[in-house]
Amino acid sequence: MxxxxxxxxxxxxxxxFADAPDPRIKQVCASLVRHLHDFVRDVRPSYEExxxxxxxxxxxxxxxxxxxQEFILLSDTLGVSMLxxxxxxxxxxxxxxxxxxxxxxxxxxxxxxxxADIAGKMRGMPAYVSGSVxxxxxxxxxxxxxxxxxxxxxxxxxxxxxxxLGGNAGRGQFKTDEKGAFCFWTIKPTFxxxxxxxxxxxxxxxxxxxxxxxxxxxxxxxxxxxxxxxTHIFDRADRYLDSDAVFGVKEELVRDxxxxxxxxxxxxxxxxxxxxxxxxxxxxxxxx
Ligand code: BEZ
Ligand code: FE
Numbered sequence: 001m002x003x004x005x006x007x008x009x010x011x012x013x014x015x016x017f018a019d020a021p022d023p024r025i026k027q028v029c030a031s032l033v034r035h036l037h038d039f040v041r042d043v044r045p046s047y048e049e050x051x052x053x054x055x056x057x058x059x060x061x062x063x064x065x066x067x068x069q070e071f072i073l074l075s076d077t078l079g080v081s082m083l084x085x086x087x088x089x090x091x092x093x094x095x096x097x098x099x100x101x102x103x104x105x106x107x108x109x110x111x112x113x114x115x116a117d118i119a120g121k122m123r124g125m126p127a128y129v130s131g132s133v134x135x136x137x138x139x140x141x142x143x144x145x146x147x148x149x150x151x152x153x154x155x156x157x158x159x160x161x162x163x164x165l166g167g168n169a170g171r172g173q174f175k176t177d178e179k180g181a182f183c184f185w186t187i188k189p190t191f192x193x194x195x196x197x198x199x200x201x202x203x204x205x206x207x208x209x210x211x212x213x214x215x216x217x218x219x220x221x222x223x224x225x226x227x228x229x230x231t232h233i234f235d236r237a238d239r240y241l242d243s244d245a246v247f248g249v250k251e252e253l254v255r256d257x258x259x260x261x262x263x264x265x266x267x268x269x270x271x272x273x274x275x276x277x278x279x280x281x282x283x284x285x286x287x288x
Contacts, residue, residue: 010037056199063198067159069103073200076100076246077209094136095285099248101230104157105220109147112172115267117185120169124153124187126275127257128265132180133221133282140180141284144223147173148184150216155192183267188257188276189215191238194245204245211245214238219282226284233280255280 004012013033020026045053060070075081081100089098112118119126133144149171151157158169170189174182193211196204204211216232234241234254241249257276265271 006041010034013037056203060199067103068195068198070195070198070200072103073194073198074203076102076248077194077200077204079247082247092285094283096229096231096282097250097252098229098231099250099253100232100246101220102218102246104149104159105147105218106149106159106168106171109149109171109173110168112174112184114174114177114181115183115185116172118148118170118172119185119187120158120167121165122152122158122169122187124190126271126273127186127188128183128267128275128277129186129217129279130181130183130266130277131280131282133176133182133223133284134180135223135226136283136285140178141176141223141226142178142180144176144180144221144226144284145173146176146182147218147220147222148186149218150186150189151192153187153190155190189217189235191215191240209245210240210243212240212243213245214240214249217278221282221284223284225287227287229282229284231282233278 001012010033014030017026017029020029043049060074063070072081075084085098085100091097110118129148133141133146135141149157152170158165158167158171162168170186172184174184176182191212191214194213195201196211201211215235215238219229219231219233221229221231232248232253234249236254236256241254255278257278259274259276260271262271262273262275265275266277
C-alpha cells in the first residue's frame with residue numbers, strides 16, 4: 001500500500017501491527033495512533049510547531065536524572081497522573097481516597113517510635129499529627145507501616161536541602177500500635193511550587209498557570225492483605241486547594257490544623273510555644 005493521505009494513514013498504521021503477538025500491546029498502540037493522528041488533524045501543526053514539540057519532549061527527557069523526573073511532573077501537571085489514579089482506584093465511599101505520590105518519597109526513611117519528633121532541623125510551628133489505620137471492615141490494622149513526608153515552612157522538602165539540614169527531616173516511618181494508632185510531632189508544612197526551572201515550568205507559564213500545591217502531609221501506608229495507600233492530608237486553610245497545580249485535592253482529604261496556645265499537648269507534653277494539631281483516620285482496601 002502507498003499514497004496515504006490525511007484520511008487513510010491512520011488505519012494503515014494500525015493495520016501494520018495487526019499481528020502483534022501481545023493483544024494488550026496491539027490495543028494500546030492502536031488507541032495511541034488513533035488519538036495522536038486525531039490530535040494532528042485537529043491542531044494542524046506547522047513544521048515549526050512540530051519541531052518545538054519534539055524539542056520540548058527532548059528537553060523534558062534530558063533534564064531527568066536520579067532525583068528529578070520531569071516526565072512524571074509533566075504527567076502530574078497535565079492531570080494524567082490523577083486520571084491514572086482515578087481509573088485504578090474508583091471511589092467507593094468506604095476506603096480513604098488516594099492521590100499523587102509526587103517526586104519526594106524516599107524508600108528508606110528513618111524509622112521512629114510513636115510520639116517522636118521528625119522535624120529534625122526544619123524550623124516552623126510545631127504540629128502534633130495523630131491518626132489510626134483501619135481495614136475496610138472496621139478492624140484496626142496493627143503494625144501497619146506508615147510513611148510520612150512533607151515540606152518545611154519555606155516550601156522545601158528535606159531532599160532538596162540535605163546539606164543545609166544535615167540529613168532527613170520532616171520525614172519518617174512509623175508502625176501502628178495495638179489499636180492501629182500512630183502519632184508524631186513535626187512542623188506545619190506550607191504551600192510550595194512544583195519545580196519550574198525546566199520544560200514543565202515553561203509550559204505552565206505559556207498556559208498562564210501558577211505552579212503552587214496547597215500545604216499537605218504525604219502518607220504512604222502498607223499493611224499485609226491490603227492495597228498500598230498513597231495519599232495526602234491537606235490543610236483546610238490553604239489558598240490553593242481549588243487550584244492545585246497537579247489536581248490532587250479531594251475534599252475528603254482536607255482537614256483543619258487546629259492552633260493551640262502554649263500549654264499541655266494531647267500527648268501530655270508541656271509546650272512552651274503555640275502549636276497545631278491535626279488528626280486523620282485512614283481506611284485501607286482489602287487486596288482484591
Ligand atoms: C508533591 O506533592 O510532593 C508533588 C507532587 C507532584 C508534583 C510535584 C510535587
Ligand atoms: Fe508534596
